Amino acid sequence: MRVDVAIRSARDLTAAARKARILPLSREEVLKVGTLSRIGLSDAEVGRFTTQLSSILDYVGKLRELDTSGVEPLAHALPLHNVLRPDEPRTGLAPEQALAGAPEASGDFFRVPRVLDEGVSA
Amino acid sequence: MTAADLLPTIGLEVHMHLKTRTKLFCGCPVRYDARPNSCVCPVCLGMPGVLPVMNGRAVELAVRMALALGCAIPDLAKWDRKHYYYPDLPKNYQISEYDQPLGIGGFLDVETPRGAVRVGITRVHLEEDAGKLMHDERGGNFSVVDLNRTGTPLLEIVSEPDIHGAEDARAYAEALRQLAVYLGVGDCHLQLGQMRFEPNVSLRIGTGPDGKPRYTPISEIKNLNSFRSVERAVVFELARHRQEYVANPAEYTLENLGKETRGWRDDEGVSFLQRSKEEAHDYRYFPEPDLVPFVPDRAWVEAVRATVPELPQGRRRRFISEYGLPEYDAGVLTAERGVADFFEKVAGLVKDPKTASNWMMQDVMRVLNERKAGIADLGMTPEALAELVSLVKQGAINRNKGTEVFGKMLASGKPAGEIVRQDGLAQVADAGAVEAFVDQALAANARTVEDYKGGKKAALGRLMGEAMKASGGKANPQLVREILLRKLGG
Structure with a gap:
């Protein structure tokens, strides 16, 4: 069995990264990430995070200095595969326990701010 | 365009x-x-x-x-x-x-x-x-x-x-x-x-x-x-x-x-x-x-591939070609795997797919539809149904009595043979006994006999029904028909 099977996507990503130029993060990108994460950011925070996130990317970007052209991408950092669990039920939490840490509850339910029926599905 | x-x-x-x-x-x-x-x-x-x-x-x-x-x-x-x-x-x-x-x-x-x-x-x-x-x-x-x-x-x-x-x-x-x-x-x-x-x-x-x-x-x-x-x-x-x-x-x-x-x-x-x-x-x-x-x-x-059973479409085509079932019946019998498996078991046991299909379509599916239940909840094994089908095939009981026994099997869980014995449902195929039922029917329905002789062929069916009724439904229907026709001179 092959543990070193190449991952197409990882290869594509590496190729794309090699071609890409490193640019500093823009304010717009930070705002977009904030919106996607449902986090409201003040102007001061946008400025601060633009600097901080850029320096994180720069730090990780150091990896690009390595020549990986002859290296097969890994599927996973661990040399493992097929870690599977038997389909056996186990006792979990009671509703009271599950809801104990919830900011708000309503009966047996978690209670959240009203969400429009946008219908995001799996 | x-x-x-x-x-x-x-x-x-x-x-x-x-x-x-x-x-x-x-x-x-x-x-x-x-x-x-x-x-x-x-x-x-x-x-x-x-x-x-x-x-x-x-x-x-x-x-x-x-x-x-x-x-x-x-x-x-x-x-x-x-x-x-x-x-x-x-x-x-x-x-x-x-x-x-x-x-x-x-x-x-x-x-x-x-x-x-x-x-x-x-x-x-x-x-x-x-x-x-x-x-x-x-x-x-x-x-x-x-x-x-x-x-x-x-x-x-x-x-x-x-x-x-x-x-x-x-x-x-x-x-x-x-x-x-x-x-x-x-x-x-x-x-x-x-x-x-x-x-x-x-x-x-x-x-x-x-x-x-x-x-x-x-x-x-x-x-x-x-x-x-x-x-x-x-x-x-x-x-x-x-x-x-x-x-x-x-x-x-x-x-x-x-x-x-x-x-x-x-x-x-x-x-x-x-x-x-x-x-x-x-x-x-x-x-x-x-x-x-x-x-x-x-x-x-x-190994997983080996757990893939024969799929519905292929099975339907096989039921048509191998068993000679009508397309509609093959479709009904293969719509659910449990039903198809049940049918094939019965068909194999009685060595007669068409008769087995007839029982599945007329009796089993009717009950499942009435109850809105699946075959697993029928409360009858394929072996039990096969015994009943064989009793009918051998002439031990007639087809109508078979449906009656089927209902009793579902109600009691008893095997077909036992119900036939206990309830005295065995088919009467003795010519003398059947003749007596026919005579009874003819005597009690003189008007219908006149109708038949006057050309109303449908009256024969009514007389058949009367003779069967006289036998408690147990007479061999073919024999009733033969004797009736002989007696009516037709």
């Missing part, structure tokens, strides 16, 4: 719950009737620091379905995080398979009124379901969340855009359900939300200057949960596309407008825009670091 030349082009994404006892990444039971938030644990609640562990049974069922759809099982499958923020998704990402799914490139042959249609399968992958979000009905400013469903194993089956009409879209969805139930991969109860559909609808609008086909924008209709709504939503959407295109053929194209996400209001029968291309979700997929890849052993794949 006129509106009539526009070719409906439809692909379907189908989600179904797999038939596992536990969730995909934790040992919480999969239940549909449980108290809200009672089938949860730190893993499916998305608590910090927990680790998912893949349910091996879910992987096996997913691969079984993929194999039955003729998919290839690649050497490596991996899972990825799909990020979006919504209250039914406690981790803020769904674990799915992005670019290396468990199964790729299959097909499903779908029976339609115009014959079989082959629908290509792009991919089959395994992911987790989200929880249930409900809106406060009393108009309150909040919603409530039940996370029992969170992490339920969900199989996504993506078809090629090979479907060219609303009826075919529905037929495809129904065929997938039948297949999954046949394989034991899922129960697919639609009312429990165990199967959901997302059609991608577009119209082909001829060929561009580059020789490639051109299309209207693709509408993805989210979260349909019945076959009927699939058909209605596709009908509506095709009509809407046709209208938009005819009004503005230069602008209303896929290259101009891309893909949009739409919802469906079933009560009003209309679709509505949810997200356009500009607002499309940015899911920021990346490989799931908490799950290692799945590298299927080829011998294991073959």
Whole structure:
């Protein structure tokens, strides 16, 4: 069995990264990430995070200095595969326990701010 | 190009719950009737620091379905995080398979009124379901969340855009359900939300200057949960596309407008825009670091393949060719695997498929329909039915008494032979005894005898019925008829 099977996507990503130029993060990108994460950011925070996130990317970007052209991408950092669990039920939490840490509850339910029926599905 | 030349082009994404006892990444039971938030644990609640562990049974069922759809099982499958923020998704990402799914490139042959249609399968992958979000009905400013469903194993089956009409879209969805139930991969109860559909609808609008086909924008209709709504939503959407295109053929194209996400209001029968291309979700997929890849052993794949039974369409064709059953009967008997297995067992035991089919269609299916029950709940084994069928074939009881005994077997659980003995139902085939019943009938129905002699041939049936009644239904009907005809001189 092959543990070193190449991952197409990882290869594509590496190729794309090699071609890409490193640019500093823009304010717009930070705002977009904030919106996607449902986090409201003040102007001061946008400025601060633009600097901080850029320096994180720069730090990780150091990896690009390595020549990986002859290296097969890994599927996973661990040399493992097929870690599977038997389909056996186990006792979990009671509703009271599950809801104990919830900011708000309503009966047996978690209670959240009203969400429009946008219908995001799996 | 006129509106009539526009070719409906439809692909379907189908989600179904797999038939596992536990969730995909934790040992919480999969239940549909449980108290809200009672089938949860730190893993499916998305608590910090927990680790998912893949349910091996879910992987096996997913691969079984993929194999039955003729998919290839690649050497490596991996899972990825799909990020979006919504209250039914406690981790803020769904674990799915992005670019290396468990199964790729299959097909499903779908029976339609115009014959079989082959629908290509792009991919089959395994992911987790989200929880249930409900809106406060009393108009309150909040919603409530039940996370029992969170992490339920969900199989996504993506078809090629090979479907060219609303009826075919529905037929495809129904065929997938039948297949999954046949394989034991899922129960697919639609009312429990165990199967959901997302059609991608577009119209082909001829060929561009580059020789490639051109299309209207693709509408993805989210979260349909019945076959009927699939058909209605596709009908509506095709009509809407046709209208938009005819009004503005230069602008209303896929290259101009891309893909949009739409919802469906079933009560009003209309679709509505949810997200356009500009607002499309940015899911920021990346490989799931908490799950290692799945590298299927080829011998294991073959072992799973061996668990794929003969599929409904092939079995129906075999019932027609091998057993000589009418097409309709073969369709009824193969619609469910349990029924088909039951029938074949009985047919083998009595060595007479046509008679076995007759009993299945007339007696077994009637009872199942009346009770709205499945074959597993019939309360009778194939061996028990085979004994009854054999008693009738051997002439120990007549066919009508057979149906009576069938009912008594269901009620009492006793074998056919015992009921026949105890209730004295054995067929009377002694010529002298039968003649006495016939005489009785003739004497008591002089008017009917006159009618018959006066040319009313239908009167014979009435006299037959009277003679059978005189015998308590036990006389051999052929013998009654022979003696009756002899006595009537006809």
